[in-house]
Amino acid sequence: MTEGFPPCIVSRAVVLRLENVDTDVITPIARVLQGREAVVRFAFEPLRFDAEGAPSPADPFNDPERVGAEVLIAGRNFGCGSSRETAAWAVRGLGFQVVVAPSYGDIFYSNCLKTGVLPVRLAADDVETLMRAAENLDDIEVDLPQQRVRCGARQYAFEIGALQKEMLLSGLDEIGMMQAQAPAQDAFDRRDSLARPWVRDRQRAPAAPR
Amino acid sequence: MGTSLFERLWDLHRVREMGGGMDLVSIDLHLLHDLSGPGALRALAQRGLPVRAPGQTFATPDHGIATTPGRTADTSEGSRRSLPALRRYCEAAGIQLFDLDSSEQGIVHVIGPELGLTLPGLSIVCGDSHTCTQGAFGALAWGIGSTEIMQALATQMLILERPRSMRIRVDGALKPGVTAKDLILYIIGRWGAAGAVGHAVEFAGSAVEALSMEERMSLCNLAIEFGARFGFVAPDETTYAYLEGRPYAPQGALWDAALEHWRGLRSDPDAAFDQDLCLHAGEVDPQVTWGVTLDNVIGLDRAIPVAPEDAAEAAAHAAALDYMGLEAGVPLAGVPVQHVFIGSCANGRLSDLVAAADVVRGRRVAAGVSAWVVPGSQGVKRAAEAMGLHTVFRDAGFDWREPGCSMCLAMNGDLVPSGARCVSTSNRNFVGRQGPGARTHLASPATAAACAILGHIGGAAELA
Numbered sequence: 001m002t003e004g005f006p007p008c009i010v011s012r013a014v015v016l017r018l019e020n021v022d023t024d025v026i027t028p029i030a031r032v033l034q035g036r037e038a039v040v041r042f043a044f045e046p047l048r049f050d051a052e053g054a055p056s057p058a059d060p061f062n063d064p065e066r067v068g069a070e071v072l073i074a075g076r077n078f079g080c081g082s083s084r085e086t087a088a089w090a091v092r093g094l095g096f097q098v099v100v101a102p103s104y105g106d107i108f109y110s111n112c113l114k115t116g117v118l119p120v121r122l123a124a125d126d127v128e129t130l131m132r133a134a135e136n137l138d139d140i141e142v143d144l145p146q147q148r149v150r151c152g153a154r155q156y157a158f159e160i161g162a163l164q165k166e167m168l169l170s171g172l173d174e175i176g177m178m179q180a181q182a183p184a185q186d187a188f189d190r191r192d193s194l195a196r197p198w199v200r201d202r203q204r205a206p207a208a209p210r
Numbered sequence: 211m212g213t214s215l216f217e218r219l220w221d222l223h224r225v226r227e228m229g230g231g232m233d234l235v236s237i238d239l240h241l242l243h244d245l246s247g248p249g250a251l252r253a254l255a256q257r258g259l260p261v262r263a264p265g266q267t268f269a270t271p272d273h274g275i276a277t278t279p280g281r282t283a284d285t286s287e288g289s290r291r292s293l294p295a296l297r298r299y300c301e302a303a304g305i306q307l308f309d310l311d312s313s314e315q316g317i318v319h320v321i322g323p324e325l326g327l328t329l330p331g332l333s334i335v336c337g338d339s340h341t342c343t344q345g346a347f348g349a350l351a352w353g354i355g356s357t358e359i360m361q362a363l364a365t366q367m368l369i370l371e372r373p374r375s376m377r378i379r380v381d382g383a384l385k386p387g388v389t390a391k392d393l394i395l396y397i398i399g400r401w402g403a404a405g406a407v408g409h410a411v412e413f414a415g416s417a418v419e420a421l422s423m424e425e426r427m428s429l430c431n432l433a434i435e436f437g438a439r440f441g442f443v444a445p446d447e448t449t450y451a452y453l454e455g456r457p458y459a460p461q462g463a464l465w466d467a468a469l470e471h472w473r474g475l476r477s478d479p480d481a482a483f484d485q486d487l488c489l490h491a492g493e494v495d496p497q498v499t500w501g502v503t504l505d506n507v508i509g510l511d512r513a514i515p516v517a518p519e520d521a522a523e524a525a526a527h528a529a530a531l532d533y534m535g536l537e538a539g540v541p542l543a544g545v546p547v548q549h550v551f552i553g554s555c556a557n558g559r560l561s562d563l564v565a566a567a568d569v570v571r572g573r574r575v576a577a578g579v580s581a582w583v584v585p586g587s588q589g590v591k592r593a594a595e596a597m598g599l600h601t602v603f604r605d606a607g608f609d610w611r612e613p614g615c616s617m618c619l620a621m622n623g624d625l626v627p628s629g630a631r632c633v634s635t636s637n638r639n640f641v642g643r644q645g646p647g648a649r650t651h652l653a654s655p656a657t658a659a660a661c662a663i664l665g666h667i668g669g670a671a672e673l674a
Contacts, residue, residue: 017522020403020503024640029621032245033274033288046641051628075522077404077437081640082619083246083339085355103407106373106439107339107353114357161371162230175259178365181225181234185367188225188236198460198468199238199332201265207457209311210588 004171005116009097009142013071013134016047016060021074022081023108027090039086040093061094071140073131074101076124079108088115098142100149102127113164116171118144120158129154144169212478215444216375216410219350219475223333228369235370237362238332239266242305243318244292245273245621246337250359251299259364261303266366268327269300270308272317274622277584277611281310288621314457316587316613319343319555323427324589326456330445330472335362340555340637342433345442346426347449348475350410352439373440374408374484377477379415382491387670389565390425391557391635391654393417394432395497399507401487407437409485412477417491418443423452424559431556432637435504444476496669499639499652500542501530506639510657510669513541533641534649535629542667547651549632550581550662551644552608554618557635557655558586563594566659567602569670575607576665582609582624584616608662620645633661 021044031042042049048059055062072091078101079087088111091099099117102124112119120142122130133151134140141150144165149156160168167174178185193200225234240263242251247269254261261267274288275281283293293310300307308314314325318336322328322344330348334341339353354362362368378397398405411433413426421429426443433441450469453459460468495509508514514531516538517524531538536545552558552566563583575581583603585591591613594600600610617624618636620643626632628647635658639650651667660670 017525019522019526022503022638022640024619024638024643028642028646029619030646033621051647077407080403080407080437081339081434081638083337083353083355085357088355103404103437106408106437107355107434110358110371111355114355161232163228163232163369164230164371166230174369175257175361175364178234178361178367178369181367184226184234185236185365192236196331196468196471198329198464199266200263202239202268202327202458203265203306204458206306206308207313210313 005118005144005168006097007143007145007169009070010139011068011070012066012137013073013140014061014063014066014069015131015134016072016074017131019075020077020080023079023084023087023105024081026079026087027084032084032086036089039090043090043094065137068095070095070097071142072096072099073127073134074099076102078104080105083107085111085115088112088117092117100127100130113168116168118142118168120149122149122156122158126156211482212480214375214477214481214483215348215412215442215475219331220372222331223350225367232369232371235333235368237335237366237368239327239334240362241318241322241334241336242267242269242296243273243336243338244271244275244289244296246356246359248292248295248299250337250356250363251303252295253356253360254363255299261305261363262366264304267305267363268308269296269305270315270318270321271296271310273615273619275310275614276623277614277616279612281612283310286622288623313588316589317555317558317615319431320558320586320590323347323423324456324587326453326459329453329459329468330449331475335368339434340431342439342441343427343431343555345433345440346423346430348442348445348472350440350442353434373410375412376406376409376438376485376487377412377414377483379488380413380417380491381415381488382417383420384417384491384494387656388494388496389654389656390421390428392497393491393494394429394436395499395504395507395652396494397489398432398436398504399497400489401436403435403503403505404437406433409438410440411436411438413441413443414477415488419446422561423448424561427559428556432504435637445472496654496657498542498657498667500534500536502533502639502641504639506530508542511541511543514538545667546631547633547661547666548579548630549626550579550658551584551617551632551634551636552582552655552658553584553586553616554636555586556637558584558590560590560593562635562655563590563599564597566655567599569656569659569673570606570608570663571602573606573663573673575662579662579665581607581662582611582617584611585613587613617644619643620648626650633658633667
């Protein structure tokens with residue numbers, strides 16, 4: 001369950017001109033083991049710190065002109081790789097409400113929605129245009145109810161499932177929503193357990209220990 | 211127009227439409243492990259919710275555990291807290307746990323199939339992106355995040371957007387010495403690491419039908435590296451022969467009924483796909499990755515590509531080469547390696563170890579190379595030892611270790627030092643994946659074994 005998503009965001013953006021940024025880069029496993037605070041503090045560690053652990057001068061997240069940015073613009077297949085939801089926490093923990101990219105790792109995309117981060121998919125050319133504008137410190141406006149990204153005179157419509165949008169805006173509890181479907185689930189289970197009686201109750205006595 | 215296997219699998223599990231393009235999907239089997247399991251179980255307990263279907267939920271430690279003989283939860287920092295927590299929650303919820311002392315413990319995607327938990331037509335989730343491995347059985351198997359784990363534990367359902375469909379037909383025959391791992395690496399190289407984003411991929415064609423179950427698992431394992439959350443192969447006689455008699459597979463009349471159902475799980479000849487790709491198996495050579503994404507891959511005897519024209523792509527190319535300590539235009543063959551890792555959910559099964567042992571037998575690991583074999587499960591380890599493979603590897607100078615994820619993800623004490631180069635049979639060559647600064651080259655077990663003997667990147671053919 002997340003807080004309701006702001007209907008409109010106007011912010012400068014951080015630009016990551018990289019494709020295939022994987023979730024191992026977003027949250028390296030050693031930081032995952034250290035817990036939520038480390039996950040955020042060391043988010044994108046290989047891009048922000050050098051091999052000795054010193055802050056890198058090229059850190060794209062450490063631009064004083066973009067302090068408080070709520071929008072992150074990245075290249076294709078952002079968040080590919082491991083299913084670790086820490087990657088979405090890290091993006092949110094750095095202050096980003098919105099990511100804009102041509103495409104996402106499918107698991108990361110769904111983890112973002114669970115974490116209250118809006119993953120906006122736009123055509124690669126449009127993402128490129130937005131990257132250039134953001135590099136010039138132009139504000140990016142993201143309007144979820146209208147499903148629209150605006151930057152200056154340009155605006156781009158984006159697609160998102162109606163239910164996902166509603167859940168994001170209301171911070172709706174999905175477990176509650178699914179539990180409300182108990183009659184449909186009971187009917188499904190009755191039908192399915194007759195059709196496929198081998199699927200349920202599969203525990204058996206453990207094998208002898210080694 | 212006919213129905214595709216994906217449509218059949220999806221419709222089989224759809225409880226109802228939720229509107230807005232979303233479906234409520236029923237979960238048949240939920241597998242938990244020590245990395246993503248405890249946090250989700252804790253979150254569930256904090257909300258005071260019970261596990262809805264413990265009889266369809268199984269757990270095993272694999273990610274965080276040490277692979278040293280005599281290990282306990284305390285041996286590795288990665289399991290010291292998480293494994294006791296997993297034990298506590300499983301005990302409380304009545305979830306069956308294949309623990310360190312179990313003869314059935316192993317990497318979750320190895321033991322699911324091996325125990326016969328994984329079956330055709332099941333919907334299978336696990337908090338691990340390589341759950342697609344189990345699609346090899348004609349199952350709808352996919353990786354989920356920790357919130358979804360909690361939701362699936364609580365309700366045995368998930369709300370999902372139906373992905374688009376893709377089929378890749380691979381016809382003809384793979385050349386001798388070319389494996390399923392080479393095939394999937396080649397596919398990713400050809401269509402890109404984002405080639406199947408948003409799609410569920412059916413692997414089909416005569417070359418796929420000719421693969422063993424273990425090879426099909428290697429193929430489907432890397433579907434996620436191709437961008438696909440779901441990858442699968444239609445079940446056939448090879449599938450049924452593998453499963454029959456496995457401890458958790460249906461028996462007797464239930465087996466017969468299941469078999470009849472499974473035989474209907476295929477794509478109609480006139481089924482339509484959002485994308486339908488094909489390639490000829492004969493064009494695939496042994497592959498090895500040179501960079502930090504899976505599509506940074508070339509034939510073993512090829513040179514590292516020169517920089518692409520696009521400025522952003524050229525920058526990524528340069529950054530990858532810088533991280534890997536390599537130069538464009540230079541052959542990969544002959545580059546010295548310091549580590550070799552044979553194992554993981556991609557290639558930690560018996561046939562993988564047999565293929566590696568065939569290369570290693572009667573030879574010695576090159577000086578300066580640390581070479582490990584980590585069986586994917588206790589079952590794989592027992593079977594390999596019954597064949598004497600542990601002796602083949604040890605005599606050659608390999609470490610023969612206990613089952614787990616090990617050096618694939620460097621959270622259990624097993625890692626590649628910064629700047630060192632590792633040829634690995636695992637599935638990710640990402641920056642820092644095998645340890646901060648580690649340089650990973652992904653390849654098949656036979657290629658990895660050859661590199662251990664040669665002391666540099668090269669193929670089994672070089673040893674002949």
